Amino acid sequence: MGPVSATAYAWQLGECLLAIALAPLFAGWVGQCRAWLQNRSAPPLWQPYRVLRKLFHKDAALATHASWLFRLAPYAVFATMVVAAAIVPSVTTELPLARVADAIALVGVFATGRVFMSLAAMDVGTAFGSMGARREMMIGFLTEPALLMVLFSAFLAFGSTALPRVVEVVLRQPHIMLHPSLFFAAVAFVMVLLAENARLPVDNPTTHLELTMIHESMTLEYSGRHLALIEWAAWLKLFNYACIGFTLFMPWGIALHGAGPGLLALAIGALAAKLAVAGAALALLESVTAKLRLFRAPEFLTMAFLLAVLGLLVHLLLEV
Amino acid sequence: MNGIASTTALTASLGLIAAWLVLGALGLARPNSIRWVARTLFPVGALIALGVAGAGAVALTANFTAQTAVLPLGLPSLPFHVRLDALSGFFLLLLGSAGAGISIFAAGYFRAGEGTAPGMMGLQYHLFLASMALVILADDAYMFMVAWETMALSSYFLVVTQHRIPEIRRAGFLYLLMAHVGALGILLCFGVLQGGSWLMTFDAMRGAALAPAWASAAFVLALFGFGAKAGLVPLHVWLPEAHPAAPSPVSAMMSGLMLKVAVYGMLRVSWDLLHAGPWWWGLLTLGVGLGTAMYGAIFAAVQTDMKRLLAYSSIENLGLVFAGIGLALLCRSFDMRLLAALALAAALIHSFNHALFKSLLFLATGSVMHATGERSLGRLGGLIRYMPWVAALALVGSLAIAGLPPLNGFVSEWLLLQAFLQTPQIPHAFLNMIVPLGAAIVSLTAALAGYVMVKFYGVIFLGQPRERALEQAQPAGWLERAGLSWLALGCVLVGVFPQVALDVVGRITGQLVGATVQRGPAPWWMTPLASNQASYSGLWLWAGLVLVVAATFVLVRRLYHGRVRRTPAWDCGYRWQTPRMQDSAEGFGQPIRHLFGPVFRMQRELPSPSDAQPQYRVQIEEHFWHALYLPLSRFVQRTAERVTILQGGRLATYLLYSFLTLILLLVWVL
DSSP states (O other): OOOOOHHHHHHHHHHHHHHHHHHHHHHHHHHHHHHHHTTOOOOOTTHHHHHHHHHHHSOEEEETTOOHHHHHHHHHHHHHHHHHHHHSOSSBSOOGGGGGBOHHHHHHHHHHHHHHHHHHHHHSOOHHHHHHHHHHHHHHHHHHHHHHHHHHHHHHHHSOSOHHHHHHHHHHOGGGGGOHHHHHHHHHHHHHHHHHTTOTTTOOTTOOOGGGOSHHHHSTTOOHHHHHHHHHHHHHHHHHHHHHHHHHHOOTTOBOTTOOHHHHHHHHHHHHHHHHHHHHHHHHHHHHOOOOOGGGHHHHHHHHHHHHHHHHHHIIIIIO | OTHHHHHHHHHHHHHHHHHHHHHHHHHTTSTTOHIIIIIIIHHHHHHHHHHHHHHHHHHTSTTOOOEEEEEEEEETTEEEEEEEOHHHHHHHHHHHHHHHHHHHHHHHHOOTTSSSOHHHHHHHHHHHHHHHHHHHHBOBHHHHHHHHHHHHHHHHHHHGGGTTSHHHHHHHHHHHHHHHHHHHHHHHHHHHHTTTSOOOBHHHHHHOOOOHHHHHHHHHHHHHHHHHHHTOTTSOTTHHHHHHHSOHHHHHIIIIIIHHHHHHHHHIIIIIISOOOOHHHHHHHHHHHHHHHHHHHHHHHTOOBHHHHHHHHHHHHHHHHHHHHHHHHHHHHTTOHHHHHHHHHHHHHHHHHHHHHHHHHHHHHHHHHHHHSOOBGGGOOOGGGTOHHHHHHHHHHHHHHTTOTTSHHHHHHHHHHHHHHTGGGSSSTTHHHHGGGHHHHHHHHHHHHHHHHHHHHHHHHSSOOSSGGGGGOOOOOHHHHHHHHHHHHHHHHHHHOHHHHHHHHHHHHHHHTSOOOOOOSSTTEEOSSOTTTOOEEHHHHHHHHHHHHHHHHHHHHHHSOOOEEEEOOOGGGOOOOOGGGSOOHHHHTHHHHHHTGGGEEEEEEOOOTTOSSOOOEEEEEEHHIIIIIHHHHHHHHHHHHHHHTTOOSOHHHHHHHHHHHHHHHHHHHO
């Protein structure tokens, strides 16, 4: 570790705040695209901010026998996602804190958030809460191996598990992206992203049917500022996952170490463009797929796992 | 540092072990007094444990050279040899630091009228501790086996503390049986290792030049013998029976400490005495380890008894440890020393971590059992409100065992995954494709462990009490809390300063593999491979999480408000909520039963729709019982019955046998 300048910490903080600020906008954009694709009149782009404002102003209603864990969990979940946002390079690779956790540790950070959420869901002791916790943990243990295999085949190509380093490698030798193994890994990653972020076809983020819920049923007992933090954390998670995807599979536009303000502005523009495309694609994907039965979800995720393994084998057979 | 301190460390550890034995004997002075045995002697035992940990730590300092001594004990021609080196120092450190927490807890835990008299129990307890330390220090096969058997026997007596219950007697018998089957393997292993010289010291075995086939035989025997103790599938069957039967501090000692002694034995034999070997040793150990890890995790997820759940989770964790050892052996055989050091470091740190968090959780179940009298998950719930301390400390243990950053379980799993990430470099055309897939099993196991721990913690401590009586649960006493806090502190510290742990095990990898992983720039930074390749900092992650939680909390209060309204639980407007509507332990395990159905032998009783009082019952057993152990026991039984034909009970027949034998021998001699 060389000496890190104060500006680097400023960029770090800026990038983190940018992620926190942009995450609801990204969620709003996905919602808007979905509405357009389904011929509904779309809510405004800043609808998520309004939701947050409304929730923060409301009183938090707590179940009488909710414990301290229930009150701590929204903050803990939000904190894990903010820390993850500080680690994932979205705009610049000049992130002194990105070294705190490499991609494998990042998977662990996400798992921490998931476990806190599930524990909180069990705390009130309602039927839907524990059902959601159990389902969330099931999806969790199915996605983790798939995600790890994606990271494996990606990092075999790039030679590092540190995300900023990956960006640097790719930007200096762009032909690496032509490796066919990365194609398999990318498809598997998209499937993992859908499952991890409670999107169709594994879970429906807009469902009102309790018995089909996964993520939503864990938040049923939350209200007010706690619910606001949980929603925000969920949007931030989607944002983080999108940025991990950009880092691994299309890092162009991210400013390298030592870039000037002009390049950084350009990087923010590139991020916005990538998010716009990714959000539209996500909305399209969600509009053309139907929700799977819960016990079909393992098949979906096994497929993601097998694709990632295929990527790994393709790399070892063809690319070494 | 060199000479004097080193010799003192060995002498001191022997003296401390003797002190444990004295302590045990002192308990017999007033065998029925809880005040004397538990409240007075056990805390002293905890202090001695700290001393043992200190002696072990000295052996791990940079300038330490291995120390040996010959004790005036044992047979005239076979005196006891002892040796303290980095490897045994590390396991003494593990034994002492986790043992101190367990002893403090036990001081508050044991009560009169629970089976064996306290004095007797204190003797068995300290004998168990001392024998484990002696196994670790032993430097010849004779002393090793004597200490090993003492360990098995003293723990057997501790398991059957409540010997009036038939199930506990059965569990104890199974444990004793498997312990001896395993000990037989180890004995044969040493028999092979002496290589015809009949010298039983480890020094001689180290120098013996074995033919490759004999070395492999010794290795397989060691894997069998130590694997039986460590609970490797399919030799694990005693573990889920014996651990729940024992009192909780004893379960903690068996799971947290004794299984680690088996790991120590495996490392001593395969790395130190056999100097590693061909690649298939590694692949075998890796395969068995990964299979065990996965199997343990799946079975832990469907358990309904909290101590059985933890026992299966121990099987899982020991599987991960052996996977690390196997990977290290594999890499060593291709002379990839750095990678071997990384995998071995992961295995060692995981052993240490498991000693901390598994002891913590077993002890927490002890507190829960004392407070509620319940072991079945289906009758617990909501204890976070009645036992806040135990709940908070058990949360640390649960998160740590689930392998979540920034606690200690994550550190070792991260290291193991980093080691797997490098395995495509193995210069073997197929191994370089198969071995990386092991990482998927490791991560699946880690994620399943998360599932198991959400179930364990959620069903016991969260939700609403499933029984009325739970509302009277009393919090644990201060000694119990102190023991739990000590172990939880260890979980946090190893998680925050992972590089310290890496430095410590670096001495062992230096001794066994001849390489150490790259040092991180600070105690809280790990960069085991190269600084720009993979890095992790526990302290920064902690700081980040705590900072964001605090900042969010303050900002939300400042910008908005902190108002809270208490209302009944909403549950989508359903008014007739009862605690019975929460997930039971069976319910929470349902997805696992569904996904891994063929792994279980399941018997279900489903209620019919018209049933007025529906009862649902599911019983899960292992295939191994019905496919392997029961046929084996039937075979032994039948053979024994056939042999009894020889025993007619008539003196004349027996004389005839002697006569015939004599004639046969005469014929043979002539």
